[in-house]
Amino acid sequence: MELLDSNVDLKELQKLQGHADRVWGLAWNPAPHNCGGASAMLASCSGDKTLRIWQMGPTHRFDCSTILEDTHTRTVRSCAWSPCGKFLATASFDSTTAIWKYVGGDFECVATLEGHENEVKSVTWSSSGTFLATCSRDKTVWIWEVQPGDEYDCVAVLQGHSQDVKMVQWHPLVDVLVSVSYDNSIKVWAEDGDSDDWHCVQTLNEGSSGHASTVWSVAFNSSGDRMVTSSDDLTLKIWDTSSAISQTDTEGFASWRHLCTLSGYHGRTIFSAHWSSEGIIASGAGDDALCLFVEEKGNSIEEPSYRLLLKKEKAHDMDINSVRWNPKDQRILASASDDGTIKIWEVREIS
Amino acid sequence: MLSHPTLMTSTEHPYSLEELKVVSEDSIEVDDKLSHVRVVFTPTVEHCSMATIIGLCIRVKLMRSLPSRFKVDILVAPGTHETEASINKQLNDKERVAAALENPNLLEIVEECLSPSFQTWT
Numbered sequence: 001m002e003l004l005d006s007n008v009d010l011k012e013l014q015k016l017q018g019h020a021d022r023v024w025g026l027a028w029n030p031a032p033h034n035c036g037g038a039s040a041m042l043a044s045c046s047g048d049k050t051l052r053i054w055q056m057g058p059t060h061r062f063d064c065s066t067i068l069e070d071t072h073t074r075t076v077r078s079c080a081w082s083p084c085g086k087f088l089a090t091a092s093f094d095s096t097t098a099i100w101k102y103v104g105g106d107f108e109c110v111a112t113l114e115g116h117e118n119e120v121k122s123v124t125w126s127s128s129g130t131f132l133a134t135c136s137r138d139k140t141v142w143i144w145e146v147q148p149g150d151e152y153d154c155v156a157v158l159q160g161h162s163q164d165v166k167m168v169q170w171h172p173l174v175d176v177l178v179s180v181s182y183d184n185s186i187k188v189w190a191e192d193g194d195s196d197d198w199h200c201v202q203t204l205n206e207g208s209s210g211h212a213s214t215v216w217s218v219a220f221n222s223s224g225d226r227m228v229t230s231s232d233d234l235t236l237k238i239w240d241t242s243s244a245i246s247q248t249d250t251e252g253f254a255s256w257r258h259l260c261t262l263s264g265y266h267g268r269t270i271f272s273a274h275w276s277s278e279g280i281i282a283s284g285a286g287d288d289a290l291c292l293f294v295e296e297k298g299n300s301i302e303e304p305s306y307r308l309l310l311k312k313e314k315a316h317d318m319d320i321n322s323v324r325w326n327p328k329d330q331r332i333l334a335s336a337s338d339d340g341t342i343k344i345w346e347v348r349e350i351s
Numbered sequence: 352m353l354s355h356p357t358l359m360t361s362t363e364h365p366y367s368l369e370e371l372k373v374v375s376e377d378s379i380e381v382d383d384k385l386s387h388v389r390v391v392f393t394p395t396v397e398h399c400s401m402a403t404i405i406g407l408c409i410r411v412k413l414m415r416s417l418p419s420r421f422k423v424d425i426l427v428a429p430g431t432h433e434t435e436a437s438i439n440k441q442l443n444d445k446e447r448v449a450a451a452l453e454n455p456n457l458l459e460i461v462e463e464c465l466s467p468s469f470q471t472w473t
Contacts, residue, residue, distance in 0.1 A: 022449075047449060074453045077446075093450050119450045137450070164447070182444065214444065232444075268422060286422065286445075318419055319445070338445075339419070 006349045010290065010312050010333070016054055016342040018064050021047030023336035025078045026324045031085030035102045040326065041065075042334055043088055044342050045076035051090050051100075053107070054342070062344060071098050071109055078122040078167075083129045091123040097134050101150065110150040115142060115157075122167040126175050131155075133177050135165035141179050141189065143198055156198040160187055167217050173224045176201075180215035186229055186239075188256060202256055204239065209258035211237065214269075221275045226259070228281050230270035236262040236283055236293070238306060260305050265291050268319075276325040276333075280309065280347065284320030284335055289313050292347065316343065378428075386420040388413060393428040402427055406442040407451060408464045 029041035032055075040056035053066040074093035081088055088100045088107065097120055099111040117138035124133050132144040132152065143156040164182035171178070177189040177198075185205040191198050204210045213232035220227045227239045240259040268286030275281050281293040292309040316337035326332035333345040378391045390409055394402040406425050413423050425442045427435045441447050451457050 075449060093453055121446070137447075166446070182440075182447075214440070 007351075008292070008310055008347050009350050010292070010310060010315075011346045011348055012343055013332075013346050014062055014344045016044070016062055016064070016344070017340070018052060018067075019044065019046040019048050019050070019340045019342075021049075021075075022318075022321065022338040022340060023047075023342055024075065024321050026322045026334050026336045026342065027079045027081050027088075028324055028326050028328070028334070029081045029085045030083055030327050031081075032328070034085040036105055040328060041085075042324075042326075042342070042344075043079045043081065044336060045079045045090060046340075047075045049074060049076060049092075051076050051079055051088070053088075066107055068100060068107055068109075072096070074119075077120065080123045080125050080132075082125050083127055087125075089123045089125060089132060091120040091134055093119040095120060095136070097123050097132075099150065099152065111152055113142075113144060113152055113154075115154060116140070121165060122169075124168050124170050124177075126170040126177075127172055128175055131170070131175060133168045133170065133179075135168045135179055137164040139163060139165060139181075141165055141168055141177070141187075143177070143189075155196075158189055158198055158200070160200045160203075161185065166215065169218045169220065171224050172220050172222060178218050178227065180218045180229055182214045184211050184213055184215060184231075184233075186210060186215055186218065186256075204256060204258070209237070209261070211235065216270065217272045219274045219281075221279065222277045226275075227256070228273045228275060230273040230283055230285075232269040234263060234266055234268070234270065236265075236270060236273055236281070238262070238281075240304075259303065262293060262306055262308075265308060265311065271320060272322045274323050274325055276330045277327065278330045280325075281306070282323040282325065282333055282335075284315070284323040286319040287313075288316050288318060288320060288337075290315035290320060290323060290333075290335055290345075315345075316341065385422075386418075387422050387424075388417065389424045389426070391426050391428050393431050402432055402438050403441060404457075404460060404464075406438065407448065407457070408461050410442065410448060411452070411461050412465055 023044050023046050025045045027043045032038040032041040038055050042054045045051045049072050051068040054062040055065040072092040072094050076090050076092050078091040086102045091097045095116045097113040098109050100107040101110045116136040119137045120134050122135050135141045139161050141158040144152045145155045161181040162183045165179050168179045179187045187200050188202040190201045211231040211233050215231045217230045229237050238260040239256045241256045266285040270285040273283045283291045290312040293306045294309045296305045296307045316339050318338035320337050322336040324334050331347045335343050380389045426439050
C-alpha cells in the first residue's frame, strides 16, 4: 500500500539530549557499516562547539558514542559525511572546516580547511566523493578536491552572491553544486567542460519566481530532477529540471524552473527542508513545527503540485534548525532544535 | 514590563554617552498566547552600526529575561533610518546574531551596555 495515499502520523521514537547549546545541523552516515559495522549513525553539531555521533544499539535506541570537541573554537554549524561513510566534515563559525577520519573505532582530525574570511555556514560532499564544497558569510563558495593522503586542494573560490551564503548542496548524481543565500537567491554552479573552471550556470531570484527573503536551505530528491528550497519568506519552493541527468554538459543544469510554492504552512522562518528517498518532503521552522509534504496525485494534464501530508505543531520546544531523513530507513526522520535536543521520528501509516 | 529602555555607558569605549543614549518611545508588543514579542525601537543616532548594536543589546536582554518559548522580533521604527530594512534583516537573522555574539569584542560591548551599573530600565 502506498504511503502517499494514506493517513500518517509522526511518532516520536527518541529524544537525544546531551548538547549544551542549540543543535544546528544533522547528518546521517550513508554507509554506517563502514564504521565498525554500525547499523545507524547520526552526527549532530552545535553551538556548544562540539560534534556528537549517535549510534543505534541492539535495542534500536541511539546512544552518544563519540564527542568531537576541542577542535573548533566556535559554533559548529554544519556537518556532512563522505559517501563512503568513513569521513566527516565539520564547518564552523571559527572560519575553518575540519575533516575527521574513522580510524580504529575513533575519529581523528586529519585535515583543516582554511581560507574563508569568516564563519563557514555549510559543508557538503559530492556523491562522487571527489569534491567538497563550503560556503561562508564572506559571500563565497569554495570547492575543494579530495586528494590521496587526506589532502584537500582548493580548486575554486566562487564569487557571485552579494551576501552571506547559507548553504551549499551537491546534486545527488552529478558534480553540480547549488548554493542559497541571504541575498535571497539560489545559484547553480558547474564545471565548464573544456576549461575545468567552475562558474555560475543559473541564478534563481525573485524575478524567476524565487524567494523574497533569505534562503536557508536546499535539498534534492533522490532522482535529482527536483529540488526544494526553504526561506525566511515563510515558503518552500519546488524547482524542476527537465534536463536529462546523464548529461554532463553544463547547459543541462541551467534549466531549473519554478514548479510550485508551498505557503501558509509555517508562521516563521523555515530553516530546513529535506527530501526522503520515497518522495516525502520534511520541513522544520522557527514556529517549532515540522511539516511533511507529498506530491499530489492527480490528473497528468495539470502542473505537478504538492500537498501537506501532516503538520506536527510543537515538535520541539524551540526553533527547528535541521530535518534529515535516514537514507537507510526512509520512514525515519531526525530533527534538531534550538532547545538543544534531537528527536528521532517514525512516519507511520494509520488506518 | 519593559519600557523606555535607556542604555548608557561611561567607559573608555569609543562611543560617547550621547551616542549611546537611546531616548525612545519604544513600542513593545507581547502576545503571551502566541509566545511572541515584537520590539520597535527608535535609535536617536543615524549611524548604522549603532542601531545594530542597540538592537543586539535589546535582543540579548530579552533572551536572558524571557522564557525560551518566546519568539522575538526587533525592528527599527519605520522612517527613522535609511537602511532600516538592512538593519532589520540582520537583527532578525538568528545565525548572524549567534555569530556576532561569539565575537569577543562585540560581546564585550553588549555586556557593558547591559551591565547593571551602566544601564537603567525603568
